[in-house]
Amino acid sequence: MNRIIYLDNAATTRLNPKVLDSMLPYLKESYGNPSSIHFLGRENKKAIDKAREQVAKSLNAQFNEIFFTGGGSESDNWAIKGVAFANESKGKHIITTNIEHHAVLHTCKYLEKYGFEITYLPVKSNGIIDIEDLKKAIREDTILISVMFANNEIGTIQPIKEIGEIAREKGIYFHTDAVQAIGHIPIDVKELNIDLLSLSAHKFNGPKGVGVLYIKSGVNILSMIHGGGQERGKRAGTENVAGIVGLGEAIEIATKDIEKKSKYLITLRDRTIKELINRIPDTILNGDPKKRLPGNINVCFKYIEGESILLMLDMKGLAASSGSACTSGSLKPSHVLLAIGLPHEIAHGSLRLTLSEETTDKDMEYLLEVLPPIVENLRKMSPLIKNK
Amino acid sequence: MITGSKKKVLLGMSGGVDSSVAAFLLQKEGYDVIGVTMKLHKDSNNDEGCCSINAVEDARRVANKLGIQFHVFNMEEEFKKYVIDYFIKEYEAGRTPNPCIACNRYIKFGALLDKAKSLGIDYVATGHYAIIEKSNDRYILKMAKDDTKDQSYVLYNLTQEQLSKTLFPLGKYKKKEIREIAKKIGLQVASKPDSQEICFVEDNDHFNFINQNSTKPITKGEIVDIKGNVLGYHEGITKYTIGQRKGLGISLGKPMFVVDIDAENNRIVLGSNEDLLIKELDVTDINWISINKLENKIKVKAKIRYKAKEETATVTPIDNNRIKVIFDTPQRAVTPGQSIVFYQNDNVVGGGIIS
Numbered sequence: 001m002n003r004i005i006y007l008d009n010a011a012t013t014r015l016n017p018k019v020l021d022s023m024l025p026y027l028k029e030s031y032g033n034p035s036s037i038h039f040l041g042r043e044n045k046k047a048i049d050k051a052r053e054q055v056a057k058s059l060n061a062q063f064n065e066i067f068f069t070g071g072g073s074e075s076d077n078w079a080i081k082g083v084a085f086a087n088e089s090k091g092k093h094i095i096t097t098n099i100e101h102h103a104v105l106h107t108c109k110y111l112e113k114y115g116f117e118i119t120y121l122p123v124k125s126n127g128i129i130d131i132e133d134l135k136k137a138i139r140e141d142t143i144l145i146s147v148m149f150a151n152n153e154i155g156t157i158q159p160i161k162e163i164g165e166i167a168r169e170k171g172i173y174f175h176t177d178a179v180q181a182i183g184h185i186p187i188d189v190k191e192l193n194i195d196l197l198s199l200s201a202h203k204f205n206g207p208k209g210v211g212v213l214y215i216k217s218g219v220n221i222l223s224m225i226h227g228g229g230q231e232r233g234k235r236a237g238t239e240n241v242a243g244i245v246g247l248g249e250a251i252e253i254a255t256k257d258i259e260k261k262s263k264y265l266i267t268l269r270d271r272t273i274k275e276l277i278n279r280i281p282d283t284i285l286n287g288d289p290k291k292r293l294p295g296n297i298n299v300c301f302k303y304i305e306g307e308s309i310l311l312m313l314d315m316k317g318l319a320a321s322s323g324s325a326c327t328s329g330s331l332k333p334s335h336v337l338l339a340i341g342l343p344h345e346i347a348h349g350s351l352r353l354t355l356s357e358e359t360t361d362k363d364m365e366y367l368l369e370v371l372p373p374i375v376e377n378l379r380k381m382s383p384l385i386k387n388k
Numbered sequence: 389m390i391t392g393s394k395k396k397v398l399l400g401m402s403g404g405v406d407s408s409v410a411a412f413l414l415q416k417e418g419y420d421v422i423g424v425t426m427k428l429h430k431d432s433n434n435d436e437g438c439c440s441i442n443a444v445e446d447a448r449r450v451a452n453k454l455g456i457q458f459h460v461f462n463m464e465e466e467f468k469k470y471v472i473d474y475f476i477k478e479y480e481a482g483r484t485p486n487p488c489i490a491c492n493r494y495i496k497f498g499a500l501l502d503k504a505k506s507l508g509i510d511y512v513a514t515g516h517y518a519i520i521e522k523s524n525d526r527y528i529l530k531m532a533k534d535d536t537k538d539q540s541y542v543l544y545n546l547t548q549e550q551l552s553k554t555l556f557p558l559g560k561y562k563k564k565e566i567r568e569i570a571k572k573i574g575l576q577v578a579s580k581p582d583s584q585e586i587c588f589v590e591d592n593d594h595f596n597f598i599n600q601n602s603t604k605p606i607t608k609g610e611i612v613d614i615k616g617n618v619l620g621y622h623e624g625i626t627k628y629t630i631g632q633r634k635g636l637g638i639s640l641g642k643p644m645f646v647v648d649i650d651a652e653n654n655r656i657v658l659g660s661n662e663d664l665l666i667k668e669l670d671v672t673d674i675n676w677i678s679i680n681k682l683e684n685k686i687k688v689k690a691k692i693r694y695k696a697k698e699e700t701a702t703v704t705p706i707d708n709n710r711i712k713v714i715f716d717t718p719q720r721a722v723t724p725g726q727s728i729v730f731y732q733n734d735n736v737v738g739g740g741i742i743s
Binding site for chain 2: 307308311312315377378381382
């Protein structure tokens with residue numbers, strides 16, 4: 001059997017066995033509907049309350065500011081559409097960036113059809129916005145700023161605190177897609193002046209199909225799903241109890257000891273990047289070398305396609321990604337890599353390796369052993385290198 | 389991916405019955421099959437047809453059922469360059485192209501084969517109905533056993549190198565047998581209809597497609613008879629093909645056909661059915677398969693379009709990339725831009741483009 005090395009933790013993560021254990025009772029014996037009066041119902045309601053407390057504590061938010069959703073994309077959709085349509089009498093201008101996840105970008109595109117104007121802030125070549133650009137983009141009718149905490153492809157971390165301060169000063173709602181950041185960067189929504197925050201359980205060793213939208217008290221937002229009174233009437237439908245319990249457990253574990261985990265990952269990440277650049281000529285690191293997620297490596301190998309590298313790594317038991325999970329298979333050059341100024345043909349050759357605490361030195365040694373010959377072989381076949 | 393000692397083959401899967409059964413047959417022959425659906429063009433509002441979401445899903449479900457790996461490769465850029473742009477350019481030059489031939493040459497057995505090689509995969513396979521056999525030191529392309537489905541015509545451009553790395557597992561089966569196998573092994577695509585039209589042109593409306601995708605403006609012009617008398621006006625030469633009778637937009641009291649498309653003067657020339665008959669033609673852009681080079685004239689059977697019958701003809705070399713074909717009897721609506729393919733018995737001798 002080949003060894004399996006999982007380096008695609010930005011796509012999803014392994015379910016923590018402790019999290020699974022916490023979920024099992026709600027998939028087996030405790031099957032009540034949380035809205036029911038009887039003991040099985042109450043037990044489930046209690047479990048959801050506990051998870052809500054766990055999330056609130058992890059973000060330094062209030063219990064009643066946490067709303068469970070079906071995942072990160074739903075949270076992003078809700079935050080943006082919900083704020084836009086609830087506040088359109090105040091203005092129809094929204095500011096975001098051109099490196100957001102598609103859950104944000106495509107929601108903004110959708111709003112354009114309804115007369116909203118969207119400013120897509122560019123990023124500098126290091127993948128980070130210029131705060132002056134944001135200041136200049138703000139108008140009288142700006143109702144929402146949505147800037148991701150950390151990028152899913154190149155891992156760059158945005159100046160969230162500064163954005164929050166500006167938004168606060170101007171009285172504009174500030175949403176951040178923190179799907180990639182939770183568990184890797186300490187987040188305090190009060191200190192960072194965040195009004196809305198999206199997160200997704202499966203990115204921090206929780207189950208898939210469950211997420212959270214943090215909505216600060218007082219934010220004017222429409223309901224996501226109409227129906228029963230679940231989630232304070234804002235997101236109707238019988239709750240995904242096991243998923244919610246798992247999310248609560250997972251976020252508690254993930255936000256513990258962030259500093260220690262980061263230190264380990266940063267060392268491993270930086271050593272791997274250095275070695276990749278040493279051993280493989282014409283390798284470019286995408287995104288800021290320091291202001292990036294501790295486990296994120298995103299490199300371009302000139303003259304070849306990322307997809308071919310992935311298939312070859314796959315044969316060697318290495319699970320990696322090119323760009324985001326959503327763009328694999330579509331081979332469109334990543335909008336993020338184009339946004340940091342890479343030309344088309346180089347953006348095609350990207351490889352994203354996202355590590356976890358479970359990734360070992362040995363794993364990285366194996367990667368560094370198999371990757372250079374793969375790149376070399378593919379370059380031999382490449383039509384691009386012939387035109388060099 | 390699993391690595392083993394089995395020979396690996398990259399199979400193009402469209403989600404249709406042919407390529408699905410091809411996967412099964414290759415597996416049975418002992419190959420390690422890796423399925424791939426190529427995304428070749430954007431299909432805006434179309435859920436059906438090749439390259440659509442449904443096609444990819446059908447192919448993936450077949451792959452899962454057979455327990456083979458499956459990938460989607462995006463080859464839109466290559467397809468646009470070698471197939472769509474060529475298609476438009478040919479129509480604009482007054483010729484009638486065959487995009488499937490270009491796709492086979494440059495995409496399926498070009499870009500896809502290159503991809504296979506770079507991934508260390510030994511062969512490329514498709515669900516085409518044709519046979520490849522090795523005879524002495526040459527790879528020979530032969531007609532399929534099912535002559536109603538034979539696709540050797542669209543494959544005449546394959547080089548010896550390409551043929552040596554290609555497998556056509558369906559060549560020795562009848563279409564009926566393929567559908568039966570699909571049913572027997574429980575493939576949900578067993579009764580899917582065959583694809584017919586050009587895959588990237590919606591509703592088979594190539595005129596509209598060219599209008600939307602061309603960089604050149606479509607200009608109206610004259611419709612004339614053979615002597616140059618103006619009979620009426622056309623909406624753009626790309627709307628017409630040689631031999632066309634319907635949709636000319638003018639009534640002349642007798643059957644008239646498009647006999648020439650004069651791109652230079654932006655004119656459509658009409659004539660009688662007799663004016664469409666041609667005995668001699670020149671062919672360029674030639675590929676030989678059963679022979680290395682044409683030294684002297686040979687007797688062949690020739691097909692002037694995909695669905696045409698083979699007719700006896702003599703082929704004579706003119707120069708390196710140009711030959712003359714003389715049919716025993718005159719042929720109707722010989723169309724510049726289409727391919728002519730030569731056969732001896734069931735073997736493809738070679739072919740080229742009618743100039």
